[in-house]
Amino acid sequence: MRLIEKVWFRGHPAKWLLVPLLLPLTLLFYFISALRRALFTVGLKKSVTLTAPVIVVGNIGIGGNGKTPMVIYLVELTRQLGFKPGVISRGYGGNAPHYPYLLKEDTSANIAGDEPVLIHQRCQVPVAVGSNRIASAQLLIEQGCNVIISDDGLQHYRLARALELIVVDAKRLFGNGFLLPAGPLREGRWRLNKSDLVIFNGSPNTELWPRKLTTPNAIMQLTAKVVCNIKTGERITLSTFVQNNPQVNAIAGIGDPQRFFDTLSAQQLCLNNTQSFVDHHAFCLDDFSHFNDNIPLLMTEKDAVKCYGFSQAHWWYLPVDTRFSAIEQQKITELLITKLAV
Incomplete structure (x- = not known):
């Protein structure tokens, strides 16, 4: 976790220095965002209503x-x-050849970002990414959404x-x-x-x-019932995985990695080694070099979509449902x- 996030969420002692230093920028942020909202409220900026809700x-x-x-x-x-739903997203972390970009069956997280790829693969639903959300939505409407x-x-x-x-x-x-x-x-x-x-x-x-x-x-x-092998696609029940693996390693590159680790511990999994990464981290094979290959490695589904190209046989992810x-x-x-x- 970055120092600033420790200040925000955990009351790190650095707050006594950083927060006063940053408050002038916070005031500026407040005035700019308040002005922007006011412009929409009085009609000087217009919201666009699409043909689909x-x-x-x-x-x-x-x-x-x-x-x-x-x-x-x-x-x-x-x-x-x-x-017939469709999903639009900013596509953070992606580098698509053009925007709005409609995800394809083989679109990678490097192109469209991790969350859009996860949604597209899990739901088999049209997904479009780009900073212009109106253009992205219009593209999906043209697809029949x-x-x-x-x-x-x-x-x-x-x-x-x-x-x-x-x-x-x-x-x-x-x-x-x-x-x-x-x-x-x-x-x-x-x-x-x-x-x-x-x-x-x-x-x-x-x-x-x-x-x-x-x-x-x-x-x-958020509930979890199965564990999926990233390389082979094998799916086994979470209870079977827990019974067969007394120890696991775990990584997480999400907003709150500790939440994922706590979830694993709550399932009676013994965490041998864990590592947190910043949200949307672009993984490479070197990120995993210090983990023992003889111990299963667990990660989130969001992280897994960025690891398909170099995944190992002992790497698994835990999909969750709402x-x-x-x-x-x-x-x-x-x-x-x-x-x-x-």
């Missing part, structure tokens, strides 16, 4: 909140409701949306509560009450902040029906 899955802070599993959940749910799910893009106000879902990491919450760069927030906590639904990734503390959350909310849990209670699943379904006018 848009669902935005975003957050008010930097990554690692659980947006991608929620996007996958919505792809499956909208399909059940009779829609009749609902667009935006992976992130909460602050992309130029794109009009029918439904806004904000995902919050129930463990890290809002860090020190400051806007960037003194803190991890892109918008203040007030923004939660402007959305249609706040989704907590895990069970949050009851004392979240002084201002009451008035927006409907739901708690999602789960809600029956009551909250019904709440989300009814919200979609209402907002998307099924």
Whole structure:
């Protein structure tokens, strides 16, 4: 974890130096973002409404909140409701030959970014990447999609949306509560009450902040049932994997690597050696040179999509699925029906 993230989320002693130094930049960030929102509010900047409804899955802070599993959940749910969904994403970490770029069957994470490739491979759904989300969405509409799910893009106000879902990491919450760069927030906590639904990734503390959350909310849990071999594609149950492997090594290049390691420990896996990487890290074979080849290596599905070209026989990944209670699943379904006018 980078020093600045330790300051944001863990109260590292460096906060006494870094936060005061960064506060002037935070004030500048606040005024610029507030001015931008105001321009859209008064109509000097225009939002574009597409012919297909848009669902935005975003957050008010930097990554690692659980947006991608929620996007996958919505792809499956909208399909059940009779829609033909498509997904748009910024494509962070990718280097496509042109934008907007429509992912193909063999598109790699180097081209389109790790999260879009993960979604495309898992869901077999049209995915387009690019900084111009309106152009990306229009490309998907031309492919026959009749609902667009935006992976992130909460602050992309130029794109009009029918439904806004904000995902919050129930463990890290809002860090020190400051806007960037003194803190991890892109918008203040007030923004939660402007959305249609706040989704907590895990069970949050009851004392979240002084201002009451008035927006409907739901708690999602990420569950894992199988483990997949990156090289061979073999899938075995998680319980069988645990029984056969008393020790594992693990790596994670996500927003909160410790969450992944804690998940493995909760499954009674003994972690021999772990290593964290920054979110969206571009892996190479040398990153794994210090791990024992005789011990299985576990990683997230997001990391695995970047390792197919040089994967080893003992490398595995743990796919996760989003789960809600029956009551909250019904709440989300009814919200979609209402907002998307099924």
